Structure formats: structure tokens, C-alpha cells
Amino acid sequence: MTHQPASIFANCSRYYGELEDVFQVCVNSTNPCQSMERIETAITISNVDYYSSLVLFSIAGLMNIYCLFVLLPLYRKLQNDSKKKYIFLITRCIAGLLAACAWLLIQCIYLKSIAPANGIVPGYVLALVLYIGSIYVLLGSYVSMAGILYLGVLKPIIFNQYLTLQVVYIAVCIIFFIAIVLSIPLAIFQASIAIPVSIKCTDKSCNPLVTLIHFFLVTGSLVITNIILSFVLISLLRHRKVFMKLDTESNASLNSAIRLLAWTLFAVILISIGEVIPFVFMEIRRHAGTITGCYWFYHASEIISEASFALIESSIWSVALIMDPLINVILDKTVSRQAKNQVRSMKNQCFRLAQTITGHFSRKKKIEEEKEVCQEQTTQTELIFPPRPEQLINI
Structure with missing residues (x-):
């Protein structure tokens, strides 16, 4: 008769379900009950991260779609000089929509519902391409819009004579081209790190190089974006201080541009925090050595x-992606006016539709009432003037 060893969770106050079977082999733990409680706490945080991401990134996607719904009709009506600025607002909304879709694919669909399988999973690679590419498109649109504001206010001759709409379109194409060129190889190699594939990318081969390249690209892009936005914002603030009393109408437009640029800088700082800090923390943990299941149990x-x-990173990104299109609509007077006109038009259409529906039912009700009145009049006539005997005989 074999002797069954006692469970390391025998002294715990409650049963932890399948988790006990997973960590039963980790016999060197000094306090297995406390470790199990911490693991359950981490699972709870992960579930909060999952469900909040599902809701918040869906809202972010809808907000960016609404921003495009406002901007695209407005863009077609603008003059070429105004289009130079608003093309990058449209680019921001497209990048925000792609980023929201990427987060939903990676965090809420792939990692939650689909276990990593052998070979490159096309959906996972696509999500990584969207995620990495959207970061560069978003940062590129931030920098380009800041450059447009700087040239339009401080260098009007260059803005009017040399910066044509065709040049702006070329700049947009370059931003998307660079994002695609950088995101596809990085996405493939990052997928090969997480999933066993024909492309071997282990800790001893390409993993450190890919991680280092991705870190320097993202960090460098964020630092450059912050520097450029800060420089343009300071320049516009100094310009407003000098010319504050000269032109009230121009000052109003300048104030709107400064507010939008200040929010853009704040959004980039949020994205920087959401990208760099978790990345550095995870890299420090990865270099701590080989990590097994029992390691996590001992260091719960x-x-x-x-x-x-992970929760902080997804929360920062979701807040930035929700607020960015909303702030674009609120702070820009032209966009805000377009949104109000669309809301007013939708209200009028709904009112006319309601009038049409109620009018149809009221006409139908009126016809039925007229029929009832006619029937009542006919009945009263027959009671007052009963038919003659010869009429009855004919009947």
C-alpha cells in the first residue's frame, strides 16, 4: 500500500480548486496558502483588465469612428489651406481606430480565447502589425500637425508658398509607409518570441536584438515627439504673448490651436508612460533568469x-484613445461647429420622421373615425325613417 503525501494546502482555510493541482509540486514554499491568495488576487486583476479593456477599447473605437464621421464631410468642404491641418486630424482618428482594434484583438480575443499554437498565428501577427503600426502613425500625425501649426503661425510664407496640399498628402503616405515597413518585421519576430515557429527567436539568438531595436524605436519616437511638441507649444505661447492685443480673431484661433497642442502633448506623455514603464519592468523581470511555474508560486x-x-498600461491607452478624438471635436471650433450642425440635422430628421409616423397613424385614425361617424348617421337615419312596406316587400 502506497502512502499518499499530504497536500501542501492541507492547512489552508479553504479549497482553491484546480490551482491546487497546478502548484501541488511546488513543495518549497514557506507559506503556500498566502501564495495561493496572491495568485487569486492577480487573476482577479487580470479579469478586471480583460473586461475593462473590452468595454473601454470598444468605446475608443466608436469615438474614433464618430470623429471620422464628423471630419470627413467637413474636409470635403474646406479650402486647400485648411485641409493641410485637418488631414492630420483624420490620420489621428484612423490611427486611434487601428490601435483600439489591435488592443481588442491582442488582449480581449487572442490572449483570452485562443491559446498560442505552433506556427505563426495570422491573427496574432495582424494584431501586432496594427498595434505597432498605429503607434508610429499616431506619433507621425502628432508631429506633422504640430509642424503645420508652427509653419502656419510663425512661418506663413513657407506655409502658403511651399507647403502645398500635395506635399501634405506625400507626408501622410510617408508616415503610413514607414509604419508598415517597421511594424511587419517587428510583429513577425515578436510573434516568434511568444509562439514556437520556423523562425527561431530565442533568448540566445534574436530575442535580445529584436527587443532592443523595438525599445529604441518606440522610445526614440516618443522622445522626439515630446521634444517637437514641447518646442512648438512654447513657440506658440511666446507668439501669443507678443501679439495678444493686435488681432482678437487671430488670437481666438491661436488659443484653440494652443489648447489642442497642449492636449496632444499630454496624450503623448500618457502614451509614453503606458509604453516605456511596463516595457522596462517586464525586461528587468525577463533578465532575472529562467522563470518556471513554481517560481511564480514562490514569488506570487x-x-x-x-x-x-498590464492593467495600468491598458487603462492609459484606453483613456488616451477615448479622449483624443473627443478633444479634437471639442477644442477645434470648426470641427465643433460641424458636430453641432450634424446633431441638429439628426434631431430635425428624427423629428420629421416622428411627424411622418404620427401623421400616418393620425390620418388612419381619422379615416376610421369618419367611417364610424358615417355608420352611426346611417343607423340613426334608419331609426328615424323606417323603411316602407313596399320597400320591405322588394327586399
Whole structure:
């Protein structure tokens, strides 16, 4: 008769379900009950991250679609000089929509519902391409819009004579081209790190190089974007201080541009925090050595930290992607006026539709009432003037 070893969770106050079977082999834990409680806490944080991401990134996608719904009709009616600025607002909304879709694919569909399989999963690679590409398109549109504002206010001759609409279109194409060129190889190699594929990318081969390249590209792009936006914002603030009393109408437009640029800088700072800090934390943890299931059980508090960082990262991104199109609509007077006109038009259409529906039913009701009145009059006539005997005989 074989002797069954006692469970390491025998002294715990409650049963932890299937988790006990997973970590039963981790017999070197000094306090297995506390470790299990921390692991359950990390699972709870991960579930909060999943469901909040599902809701918030869906809202972010809808907000960017609404921003495009407002901007595209407005863009067709603008003059060429005005189109130079608003093309990058449209680019921002497209990038925000792609980023929201990428987050939903990676975090809420792939990682939650589909286990990594052998070979490159096309959906996972596509999500990574959308995610990485949207970052560069978003940053490129931020920098380009800041450049448009700088040239339009401080260098009007260059803005009017040399910066044509065709040049702006070429700049947009270059932004998307660079984003595609950078995102596709990085996405493939990052997928090969997470999933066993024919392209071997292990800790001893390409993994450190790919991680380093991606880190320097993203960090460098964020730093350059922050520097350019800060420079343009300071330049516009100084310009407003000098010419504050000269032209009230121009000052109003300048104030709107400064507010929009200030929000853009704040959004980039948020994205920088959401990208760099979790990335650095995860890299430090990865270089700590070989990590097994029992390692996480013995250091369960670190699982809570990683789950919390993942929640913070997704929350920062979702807030930035929700607020960015909303701020674009609110702070820009032309866009805000277009949104109000669309809301007013929708209200009028709904009112006319309601009038049409109620008018149809009221006419139908009126006809039925007229029929009832006619029937009542006929009945009263027959009661007052009964038919003659010869009429009855004929009947």
C-alpha cells in the first residue's frame, strides 16, 4: 500500500480548486496558502483588465469612428489651406481606430480565447502589425500637425508658398509607409518570441536584438515627439504673448490651436508612460533568469505587480484613445461647429420622421373615425325613417 503525501494546502482555510493541482509540486514554499491568495488576487486583476479593456477599447473605437464621421464631410468642404491641418486630424482618428482594434484583438480575443499554437498565428501577427503600426502613425500625425501649426503661425510664407496640399498628402503616405515597413518585421519576430515557429527567436539568438531595436524605436519616437511638441507649444505661447492685443480673431484661433497642442502633448506623455514603464519592468523581470511555474508560486507578489502593470498600461491607452478624438471635436471650433450642425440635422430628421409616423397613424385614425361617424348617421337615419312596406316587400 502506497502512502499518499499530504497536500501542501492541507492547512489552508479553504479549497482553491484546480490551482491546487497546478502548484501541488511546488513543495518549497514557506507559506503556500498566502501564495495561493496572491495568485487569486492577480487573476482577479487580470479579469478586471480583460473586461475593462473590452468595454473601454470598444468605446475608443466608436469615438474614433464618430470623429471620422464628423471630419470627413467637413474636409470635403474646406479650402486647400485648411485641409493641410485637418488631414492630420483624420490620420489621428484612423490611427486611434487601428490601435483600439489591435488592443481588442491582442488582449480581449487572442490572449483570452485562443491559446498560442505552433506556427505563426495570422491573427496574432495582424494584431501586432496594427498595434505597432498605429503607434508610429499616431506619433507621425502628432508631429506633422504640430509642424503645420508652427509653419502656419510663425512661418506663413513657407506655409502658403511651399507647403502645398500635395506635399501634405506625400507626408501622410510617408508616415503610413514607414509604419508598415517597421511594424511587419517587428510583429513577425515578436510573434516568434511568444509562439514556437520556423523562425527561431530565442533568448540566445534574436530575442535580445529584436527587443532592443523595438525599445529604441518606440522610445526614440516618443522622445522626439515630446521634444517637437514641447518646442512648438512654447513657440506658440511666446507668439501669443507678443501679439495678444493686435488681432482678437487671430488670437481666438491661436488659443484653440494652443489648447489642442497642449492636449496632444499630454496624450503623448500618457502614451509614453503606458509604453516605456511596463516595457522596462517586464525586461528587468525577463533578465532575472529562467522563470518556471513554481517560481511564480514562490514569488506570487510579483504576479500581482505584473498584472497591475498590464492593467495600468491598458487603462492609459484606453483613456488616451477615448479622449483624443473627443478633444479634437471639442477644442477645434470648426470641427465643433460641424458636430453641432450634424446633431441638429439628426434631431430635425428624427423629428420629421416622428411627424411622418404620427401623421400616418393620425390620418388612419381619422379615416376610421369618419367611417364610424358615417355608420352611426346611417343607423340613426334608419331609426328615424323606417323603411316602407313596399320597400320591405322588394327586399
